[in-house]
Structures are given as structure tokens and as C-alpha cells.
Amino acid sequence: MTQDQVRLVQESFARVAPISDQAAAMFYDRLFEIAPQVKPLFPADMAEQRRKLMAALAIVVNGLSALEQILPAIAALATRHVAYGAKAEHYPVVGAALLWTLEKGLGEGWTAEVAEAWTTAYDTLSAVMIKQAYHRPQAAE
Template identity: 60%
Template sequence: MTPQQIEQVQSSFAKVAPIAEQAAVIFYDRLFAQVPAIRAMFPQDMREQHKKLMATLAIVVGGLGDLPTVLPAASALARRHVGYGVTPEHYQVVGGALLYTLEQGLGSDWTAELAAAWTSAYTLLSNYMITEAYGAPATA
């Protein structure tokens, strides 16, 4: 990622943070609509999960400029997700739900350039997590 892309991701996430609960609802609604079987991996009451999602995103986005600070947590998260039944293929669906959520949350501030920056960030982190959990990144 370029420094400009990191800045774009961080500044756009700052615009989504005030609507964190709504963004989390959009994300999970989209995820479950895309792959209904994933719903069984989550608790019935999603409020705590919404908070965890947004807190994790905040940490990762905040650490993009210094990746070594977030990679150990990303590795641990990836390994935990294996136990929940997450497969490498799920990462692509999650990425799509994330981009959709950002597009909805940012409205007219969502541009092709910003989408590319977020795609770069997500691809970097998801490939790392897949490698940590399964040994090799999935091809997109």
C-alpha cells in the first residue's frame, strides 16, 4: 500500500466511525444475504459482535502505517477463525461485504480510487491472515 492509500483508508474510516453500529448492521446483513450458512457461525444476539467488528477494524486501520504492530493480532484472529469454521473462501465474501458497507456508509465520498485503496488494504491483510491460518493465500 502506498502512503496515500493508507491515508485514504484511515480518513474514510474516520467518517464511518460515527455510524459504527449502523455500519456493522449493514456489514452483517450483506454478509448473511450473500452466504446464509455463515449466520450459524455467529451468536443470535449480534450487538457484541458488532462492537468487536468495528473495534477490530479501528485497530487494523489505525495500524496500516506500521503493519508490524497489527500483524500478531491479525495472525491470532485468523487462527481463531479456523475454529469457527471459516474457510479461505469466506475471506472474499467478507471483503465484498466490507466494501459494500463502506460504499453505503460513505455515500458520495466513495470513489473508485477509495475503493482501490480499501481493496488493497483488505487484500494485504486477508492474504496474510489466510497464510497464517491455512499456509497459503487463496487466489482471488
Template identity: 55%
Template sequence: MTPEQIKRVQDSFAKVRPIAGTAADLFYGRLFEIAPQVRALFPEDMAEQKQKLMAMLGLAVANLAHPGTVVPALQDLGRKHVAYGTQAAHYEPVGAALLWTLEQGLGPDFTPEVREAWTETYALVARVMQQAAAEAA
């Protein structure tokens, strides 16, 4: 990722952070709409899961310029997701739900450049998690 892309992701996430609860609601609502098969992988009470989502996103975004800081956490998360029943095919709808959520939350601030930067960010996160998951399986 370029420094400009990192800045776009970090600046846009700073705008989402104040509405973290709403963003998490939007994300999981959209995910379960476009990939209903994944709902069974999650607990009935999603409160803690929503907090974990926003915390991990915050960690990843804050450390984009320092991947060595966040890669071990993402690898661990990828390995844990194997035990939860996550499959490689699940990563695509998660990415789609994330981009949709950001578009809803940011409105006109979700420019094509911001979309591209977030697409790169999610691709990096998903790749690290999937590689760790494959090694664990």
C-alpha cells in the same frame, strides 16, 4: 500500500466511525444476504460481534503504516477463525460485504480511489489471516 492509499483508508474510516453501529448492522446484513451459509458461524446475539468487528477494523486502519503492530493481532484472529469454522472461501464475501458497507456509509465520498485503497487493505488483512489459518490447520 502507498501512503496515499493509507491516508484514503484512514480518512474514510474516520467518517464511518461515528456511524459504527449502523455500519456493523449493514455489514452483517449484507454478509448474511450474499453468503447465508456463514450465518451459522455466528452467535444469535450479534451485539458483541459487531463491536469486535469495528474494533478490529479500527486497529487495522490505525496501524496500516505500521504493519508490525497489527500483523500479530491479525494472525491470532486468523488462527481463531479456524476454530470457528471459517474457510478460505468465506473471505471473498466478507470483502464484498465490507466494500458494499463502505459504499453505503460513505456515499459520494466512496470514490474509485477510496474503493481501491480499501480493496488493498482488505486483501492485506485477509492474506495475513488466511496464512495464519493455514499454518494452524
């Protein structure tokens, strides 16, 4: 990722943070709409899960400028996801739900440059997670 992409991701996430509860609900609604097969992997009461999602995103987004420092946390997260039943093929639909949520949450702030920055960030991090969790490289697309 370029420094400009990191800046765009961080600035756009700062604009989503005030609506984090709504954004998290939108994300999971969209995820379950496009990939209903993943719904059983989640608890019935999603309040805590939504909070965890936004907290994890905040850590990752804030750490993008020093990616090597957050890689151990990303790797640990990937390993935990395997225990929850996540599979490598879930990563692309999660990415699609995330990008959709950001587009809706940012409205006019969702520019081509912001979309490209978020796509690059998600592809980079999900590739690390997939490699860690399943010991094989795979594109998130």
C-alpha cells in the same frame, strides 16, 4: 499499500466511525444476504459481534501505517477464526460485504481511489490471515 492508500483508508474510516453501529449492522445484513451459509458461524445476539467487528477494524485501520506491528494481532485473529469455523473461501464474501458497507456508508465519499485503497488493504490483510490460518497463500479475490 502506498502511504496515500493508507491515508485514504484511515480518513474514510474516520467518517464511518460515527455510524459504527449502523455500519456493522449493514455489514452483517449484507454478509448474510450474499453468504447465508456463514450465518450459523455467528451468535444469535449479534450486538457484541458488531461491536467486536468495529473495534477490530479500528485497530487494523489505525495500524496500517505500521503494518508490521499489527501483523501478530492479525495472525492471532486468523487463528481464532479457524476455531469459529471460518474457511478460506469465506474471505472473499466478507471482503465484498465490507466494501459494499463502506460504499453505502460513505456515499459520495466512496470514490474510485477510496475503493482501490480499501480493496488493497483488505486483499493484503486477508492474504496474511489466510496464510496464517490455513498455511497456504491464497488471493482474497
